[in-house]
Amino acid sequence: MPADDDKKDDGISWRQALAATGMALALPWLIGVPALAGWYVDNHYGTGPLWLLIGLFTGLLSAAFDIYKLLKRFGQFK
Secondary structure (H helix, E strand, C coil), X not given: CCCHHHCCCCCCCHHHHHHHHHHHHHHHHHHHHHHHHHHHHHHHHCCCXXXXXXXXXXXXXXXXXXHHHHHHHCCCCC
């Protein structure tokens, strides 16, 4: 019978699960808020989709960076 020290748990920890859940809840805000701000500026000044696209790109870039940081913390990237 193996000892407790010999057990290998490859499951996800609660800390990792909570971090992943927090990221899943934050992603719409990370992308949506800059896109909505760009949409507002476009509607206010009549600049077309310029600021919407800039806000969307900024939100996608920030979301990708946060996902990278989360994966690095989980040990996916060395």
